Amino acid sequence: MISIQEFKEAELDNFIDYLTEHLSENGKDGNTLFQPISREFGINVSQLRDKFKVGLIRSYGEPGWRKLWLAKNNQDEIVGHIDIRSYPDQNSSHRVLLGMGVESNHRRMGIGLQMLEYVIHYCDETDRINWLDLQVMSNNQKAINLYSKKGFMEVGKIDDMFRIDNVSFGSTSMTLDVS
Template identity: 40%
Template sequence: MEIRLAQQKDLPGFFEYLAQQLKENGSDNTALFHPLSRDQLELSDAMKSRFRDGMDKVVGENGWRQIWLAVEGEQILGHIDLRHHDEPNTQHRALLGMGVSRLCRGQGLGKQLIRYVVDWAATHSAFEHLDLWVLSTNAPACRLYEREGFTQCASISDMYRIDGRSVSYLMMTRSLHQPD
């Protein structure tokens, strides 16, 4: 397995992987990891566009996005991405998003992806903080982020009503200048 920076040519396979992840969102024993109800689980053109367009921008430019893929052969096992904050004057921070294939969850791939991107951001960027949003009901993700040095800095109670259920949104942050 290798972790590598995604290229535009990787997007068709990446979009298939994301579409599969969305189908699993909150199903069976899978945690709710995206704020969508069961009838909204399609990879929209707008979402595809944000990934596609962001990859064409330089880190630091409005709308930029970097995506790293964990791959084995041609199979995508997981991903992690960094992107700009929409708010002005936040160039010293980046937003993190990630996902791991159902087949690889609980095997340490999430930890590897986080450590990879933390190392990249600390050595190849001017970022001082990585931030993320996570649904409060996604206990496995919350535990992973905490183990990797993220701390909760905000909570929005009852942010979403998903399939009749109240779900809170947590913001977590990690300084890039803290010891590992």
């Protein structure tokens, strides 16, 4: 059984360990490249930690705020995450950006759908949030299918957005009206 729990500050180290492991699966051993991160340069763990730490201590409406939920199994291990965060422009405070991921050995079990439904409900109940936006690498068809299943509409594509390890990848923008 998987439960979705709001992140607590004391979980930062465990979350960063999980996220570092999750991102290390990016494009490896047959996994889809789901983040525009070069295998050559890898992950900067201290930047990752700072980005989340700073965003998570800020309140809604403050520049750079972020809200995070964790998917945990019966052993209280993190197996997935989903977060929403502000746009840098204060005039876009009615919109949030979505990010999410599930450990490779827990995919295809409905965890992504469960987390997405949880956050859609949260945004729907939060008067100040009207739109849930995301960017997904265009090659990640499984993720695009999941978002489409929950009503996200494709609003744009940028071909050749990223050049990762000398390979071109596109980006797809999607949005969901939660007002």
